[in-house]
Amino acid sequence: MSTLLRTPAPTRGPLTGWLAVVSVMLAIFSIVTTEILPIGLLTSIGADFTISDGAAGLMMTVPGLVAAVTAPLATVATGRIDRRIMLCLFIFLLVLANILMAVAPEYRVVLASRVLVGVTIGGFWSLAAGIAPRLVPQASAGRATAVIFSAVPLGSVLGVPAGTLLGEIAGWRTTFVVVGAFTAVVLGLLMAFLPPLPAGTVTRAAVLREALRGIDVRFALLTTFLVVLAHFAAYTYVTPFLEQVPRLGPGTITVLLLIYGTAGILGNFLGGAAIVRRPHAAFGCAAAMSAGAMLLLPVFGRFDAGVIVLLIIWGMGYGAIPVSTQTWFANAVPHAPEAASVLFTATFQATFSLGALTGGLVVDRGSPTTVMFVGGFVAALTIAAVLAHAARTPIRPDR
Numbered sequence: 001m002s003t004l005l006r007t008p009a010p011t012r013g014p015l016t017g018w019l020a021v022v023s024v025m026l027a028i029f030s031i032v033t034t035e036i037l038p039i040g041l042l043t044s045i046g047a048d049f050t051i052s053d054g055a056a057g058l059m060m061t062v063p064g065l066v067a068a069v070t071a072p073l074a075t076v077a078t079g080r081i082d083r084r085i086m087l088c089l090f091i092f093l094l095v096l097a098n099i100l101m102a103v104a105p106e107y108r109v110v111l112a113s114r115v116l117v118g119v120t121i122g123g124f125w126s127l128a129a130g131i132a133p134r135l136v137p138q139a140s141a142g143r144a145t146a147v148i149f150s151a152v153p154l155g156s157v158l159g160v161p162a163g164t165l166l167g168e169i170a171g172w173r174t175t176f177v178v179v180g181a182f183t184a185v186v187l188g189l190l191m192a193f194l195p196p197l198p199a200g201t202v203t204r205a206a207v208l209r210e211a212l213r214g215i216d217v218r219f220a221l222l223t224t225f226l227v228v229l230a231h232f233a234a235y236t237y238v239t240p241f242l243e244q245v246p247r248l249g250p251g252t253i254t255v256l257l258l259i260y261g262t263a264g265i266l267g268n269f270l271g272g273a274a275i276v277r278r279p280h281a282a283f284g285c286a287a288a289m290s291a292g293a294m295l296l297l298p299v300f301g302r303f304d305a306g307v308i309v310l311l312i313i314w315g316m317g318y319g320a321i322p323v324s325t326q327t328w329f330a331n332a333v334p335h336a337p338e339a340a341s342v343l344f345t346a347t348f349q350a351t352f353s354l355g356a357l358t359g360g361l362v363v364d365r366g367s368p369t370t371v372m373f374v375g376g377f378v379a380a381l382t383i384a385a386v387l388a389h390a391a392r393t394p395i396r397p398d399r
Contacts (some may be wrong), residue, residue: 017059033159054360064353066118098180157261207396216332234375263315271320289317295376
């Protein structure tokens with residue numbers, strides 16, 4: 001982060017700069033909501049197209065795979081193009097993706113729309129991660145970055161539960177129409193408030209290859225792979241689990257997703273503070289909370305109180321994971337912040353998709369209960385990786 005904060009401060013007025021920050025935050029909110037919204041609507045969409053829960057899970061797999069490829073390609077291929085143009089283009093693609101999803105006559109068209117979502121995720125995230133210092137004065141850059149990244153947990157807290165509730169009331173297609181309209185408004189805000197953002201130092205493929213040689217980068221890759229794989233293998237199918245095990249109705253599930261997302265916001269802020277002081281302990285604790293919740297849900301998830309408590313623990317644990325992994329990547333490659341952002345985005349999204357795919361295979365061959373056990377076991381492996389790295393390099397990631 002310190003590298004990013006050395007970017008020259010903009011000359012525009014503070015109000016205009018903060019409007020640009022809010023516009024970027026709302027764009028990321030739209031991206032996160034569109035990406036994970038199918039989790040809450042999984043069974044509804046699957047029923048409309050007469051496909052299994054595992055096949056419906058491809059809606060989560062496809063964007064992640066595409067984003068993992070797009071992240072490095074977009075950064076390298078568009079190295080000299082004004083970032084304002086590219087950011088607006090990616091959000092325009094997201095508008096098209098939501099429209100295509102809403103009118104899809106068959107499941108193949110749904111998957112095509114999810115490809116566009118993946119392109120947006122990979123491209124926008126890689127270019128926007130370090131944009132805050134270019135929008136506001138240097139003294140406010142840290143706060144602006146926090147505002148931008150607050151969109152991630154807000155997507156879970158507001159976007160997904162609200163979209164799920166609207167889907168239950170008016171149908172899942174209506175949900176994507178509304179999200180598409182909201183994204184179109186966000187595109188207008190970006191066009192109105194983003195200043196020209198000429199490309200700075202070009203991130204070349206050689207920089208990415210060099211970064212991959214560091215031990216801290218490899219640790220970040222391994223732990224991100226394990227914990228994100230575990231989370232999305234299980235969380236993608238949390239709606240079928242809640243329907244089949246505690247036998248909850250749509251309204252109750254929506255409330256539980258809201259509770260989970262709220263716990264995620266708390267975990268995000270607690271994890272962001274703890275990772276600076278005690279990086280290994282913070283990361284290990286977050287993984288342990290996620291693993292414990294997944295392993296215990298099949299046992300205590302049959303009871304209402306058990307479901308609520310374990311979803312809160314899971315939400316808090318996973319809420320700390322993105323900020324923790326991003327911190328490790330950023331501080332492992334302090335001289336190339338955009339390269340760190342690319343590696344984080346590509347790794348996270350590739351594992352995101354693999355987790356959803358793995359969970360789908362387990363669900364179709366087993367049950368939502370089985371996938372919780374599998375996710376919990378894989379998350380527990382993250383704890384072992386953190387302990388091994390702490391024993392070898394018992395120092396701060398921002399050394």
